[in-house]
Amino acid sequence: MNxxxxxxxxxxxxxxxxxxxxxxxxxxxxxxxxxKMFGPFSDATGGAYVIEASSL
Incomplete structure (x- = not known):
């Protein structure tokens, strides 16, 4: 996994x-x-996610 x-x-x-x-x-x-972890941007314009997957 990547x-x-x-x-x-x-x-x-x-x-x-x-x-x-x-x-x-x-x-x-x-x-x-x-x-693995996630959260919204403080200005509510989006978010970030750390994921594990075999490929993009």
């Missing part, structure tokens, strides 16, 4: 209603030991 840092940014298509499902997905990735 470790990757993934950065995301919000776009004008962002929907607040999807946040709960997003966190459920992150919880599942953590339970599978594929998501």
């Amino acid at each position: 470790t990757y840092l993934m950065l995301t940014t919000r776009t004008n298509q962002f929907k607040q209603g999807h946040v709960a499902e997003h966190y459920e997905f992150l919880d599942r990735l953590q339970a599978e030991k594929r998501l």
Whole structure:
């Protein structure tokens, strides 16, 4: 497995209603030991994720 840092940014298509499902997905990735750490940017423009995967 490789470790990757993934950065995301919000776009004008962002929907607040999807946040709960997003966190459920992150919880599942953590339970599978594929998501090592994550967090939002302090200015709420996106977030960072450290993941393990076999390839990009």
